[in-house]
Amino acid sequence: MREAGRTVPGLRERNKARTRAEIRRQAFRLFTEQGYAATTVDQIAAAAEVSPSTFFRYFPTKEDVVLYDDLDPLIIASFRAQPAELTPLQATRAAFRDSLTRLASDELADEEERQRLIQAVPELRARSVDALVQAVRLLAGLVAERIGRPADDLEVLAFAGAVTGLGMATMFDPERNLEQRWRRMDEALGMLEAGLPL
Structure with a gap:
């Protein structure tokens, strides 16, 4: 339909x-x-x-109840819908922003609780490492599709790894709420887009 x-x-x-x-x-x-x-x-x-x-x-498994990420389909659809003239990094930032704005307050609260559990429960934290490897592959596939390169192209993999690494650095911060972590992720992507000047 x-x-x-x-x-x-x-x-x-x-x-x-x-x-x-x-x-x-x-x-x-x-x-x-x-x-x-x-x-x-x-x-x-x-x-x-x-x-x-x-x-x-x-x-x-019981672990999969927590590790299943409702945001992934939203982010993927939004990434694919971004204008062709955007670079992969610009499309990634736009997709993250767009997906966050689509979440209702109860969905934000559910995601906050999901992230809290992943950080607090050792077996979930361990399984989340596997999820990060899958995230690199998923993002590499999306970027490869967008720019017409193979998903195992080293530059594509490096990009996907850098973006996923930024996610690890910003999203697993128990001192900040989910919206604050997303804002930091967006700021970090902006730094990457600027060549990550230190």
Whole structure:
């Protein structure tokens, strides 16, 4: 289905998105109430009114409930929609800004809690390293697509690694809230765009 130039998900996709969101909402509620380690998949499934097998259709592990990033699809779509005359770095900055402005206050609060858990729970922090490697590959693929080079081109990989490194340096800062971390990420991307003069 299309509506005003954009694809509208069908009923099945909307139902799946609602189920995924409810599982995550109940999981985060339970993590807050009783702690991450003390919360079981069975408890999350029961709270979300789904079976454990349904839980596993959406999330392979309890860790994946936290590590799944709702922002990635927004950022990817926004990056692809940026005007062709923007450099990859300008398109990246614009995509991050655009995605942040689309989040409602409750979505910002959910993302804040997700980031807090990743920083506080050792096994989540360890798994997030794998996610960062995947982020480099994902960004390299998007940039390669935009500029017509292979995703394993060294300059493309260096760019993706630099941007991901800036994300690590700015987004894992427990002293700042999510909006402050995003602003610092944007400032850091601006420094990179200026040649990172020190």
